[in-house]
Amino acid sequence: MSVQFPPSAAPLAAHPVDVLPAPVRTRLLELARGAEPVSAYVYDGAVAAARARELRAALPEWAAVYYAVKANSYPGIVGALAPHVDGFEVASVHELELALEHVESGEIPAVVAAGPAKSVPVLTALVRARVEAVNAESLLELHRVSRIAVAEGVTARVALRVNPADIPISGSLHMGGAPSQFGVAEPDVPDVLRAARELPGLDIVGFHIHAASNNLDADTHAAYLRWCVEWSVATAAATGVELRHVDIGGGIGVAFEGETPFDMARFGELAALVEPPVGVKVVLEPGRFLVADCGWYAAEVTDVKASYGEWFAVLRGGINHFQLPTSWDIVHNVAVLPVDAWEAGEECPRPVAERTRVTVVGELCTPEDTLLRDVFVERVRAGDLVVFPNAGSYGWEFAMHSFLGHPVAGRHLLA
């Protein structure tokens, strides 16, 4: 039997159309009146800014919120977040350049950088930009940073990225302790630090631990924060690091249908009980939480058809523009936005599926191009728009735009 993903949504019904905010509907209907069939993202920068303010306000003074640009690098969204975050987390030269447009060009730009395969050109750009911390992933990377820094006549600030052996927290966190390409395995940390201390171009400021993903539980996230701080303090003391920087990565989750949202007030209360030493900055670098709900992905239904008794809505778009439901194997529900104008059906009646389950597929020549399976819809017609809310994070950036060479999805920022 062939593998089928994402999972069936049955018996779920599509969202009512009014889950789409009025300005989003208006903009999408404008796009639908254009000459080209729609496959587009609409973003609301104010929604992202509100999320950042919410997180910032919940956290104690010693905590800093850096936006993980990889989650959504659309310049309008990076710009909308900039006044409401303390800095940026970047993973490439492109992301670095975007971030640098928005940070104070002082001595230490509030930018940190992680990524398991930072090439020499990437490391050189980071050292030249004098970023606050290069989160080093290996001993070789520390050597490279040191060599580049010496050649540039500077000292580079680095934090050692650690893959913890075991974090004593259960729950929805996807924690470290598993072999991976990320960071230095915890048992190897003392040896790596010993070697790093001999390198001339480095200032080791602390640690980076990104071991959580899509966590909806405020208690475990606060316990994770506490663990990162306490572990860093103890390890710094044991290894002679002058600790100034603890970066706990991203990982605050976003609730989908039926899930309980992250309790931000509770997280803030518990975080306030953690007491990092004076002079230690604790960085949180969320991506998904800040931008998931500021984006909507919409695609025009090119065709509606029945095949052996099952209905399909075929989109002008698909995993080439929005891959998350498939690659994460999740049910990502949609709303159907009716578009009444219908010009393409002169010879053939407008195809429609009514009060039935429909599978939403894309325009690629592979059955893997399936975005949602078996969702109950009141009505979907060729020419309507299928709209995925919560598409602001890991949407456009995460898709495989070039496969088959159809036009790339447009991106639009609400005024």
Ligand SMILES: Cc1ncc(COP(=O)(O)O)c(C=O)c1O
């Ligand atoms: C190093 C690092 N920091 C932060 C993030 C953001 O994580 P999230 O979007 O889960 O908050 C990621 C995501 O992959 C990451 O790799």
